[in-house]
Amino acid sequence: MTSxxxxxxxxxxxxxxxxxxxxxxxxxxxxxVGLTMRSLAARLDVAPNTLYSxxxxxxxxxxLLLDEVLADVPVPTPGRVRRDPVGALRRMxxxxxxxxxxxxxxxxxxxxxxxxxxxxxxxLGEVMMDALGHIGLTGTSAEKAMRxxxxxxxxxxxxxxxxxxxxxxxxxxxxxxxxxHALDWLLAGITxxxx
Numbered sequence: 001m002t003s004x005x006x007x008x009x010x011x012x013x014x015x016x017x018x019x020x021x022x023x024x025x026x027x028x029x030x031x032x033v034g035l036t037m038r039s040l041a042a043r044l045d046v047a048p049n050t051l052y053s054x055x056x057x058x059x060x061x062x063x064l065l066l067d068e069v070l071a072d073v074p075v076p077t078p079g080r081v082r083r084d085p086v087g088a089l090r091r092m093x094x095x096x097x098x099x100x101x102x103x104x105x106x107x108x109x110x111x112x113x114x115x116x117x118x119x120x121x122x123x124l125g126e127v128m129m130d131a132l133g134h135i136g137l138t139g140t141s142a143e144k145a146m147r148x149x150x151x152x153x154x155x156x157x158x159x160x161x162x163x164x165x166x167x168x169x170x171x172x173x174x175x176x177x178x179x180x181h182a183l184d185w186l187l188a189g190i191t192x193x194x195x
């Protein structure tokens with residue numbers, strides 16, 4: 001009988017999926033300040049060094065969580081993008097805004113990191129670039145358009161979540177409506193660039 005060597009995280013019955021799922025649940029409960037490698041290890045009932053088999057440090061954990069949030073954004077099919085690229089972009093940005101609102105503690109980190117960089121974010125970026133290509137934008141122009149759409153969405157999410165969902169002079173529903181209007185204006189301008 002051959003025995004394979006397993007690392008500490010594997011011996012504890014952990015995998016990256018479970019670690020991230022628990023990190024996300026802990027984040028929802030205690031916020032970003034309370035989410036530490038130690039608090040996550042305690043939640044998983046393992047020693048903190050066990051987590052390093054799956055996640056390098058808190059910074060990587062936050063980057064992975066930022067990417068995980070974007071899993072809630074439906075990816076349109078290539079056919080739908082081709083038929084209605086503006087509609088595909090609008091739906092993706094609206095779904096991204098909604099996903100960010102469900103995780104207000106992460107919104108400042110999207111701002112400081114200028115978005116997410118993981119595989120889900122890269123896939124969404126590819127679809128956005130495809131949609132922009134169908135509108136008629138390519139290269140640097142498409143990259144700038146994508147950046148403007150993303151910054152607009154993260155900015156409105158930050159505006160909406162600052163201090164709580166209904167804090168400040170404007171309730172969340174009004175900020176959502178403003179995001180929708182700004183998105184329409186941006187998309188009209190982007191489309192006009194190719195006209």
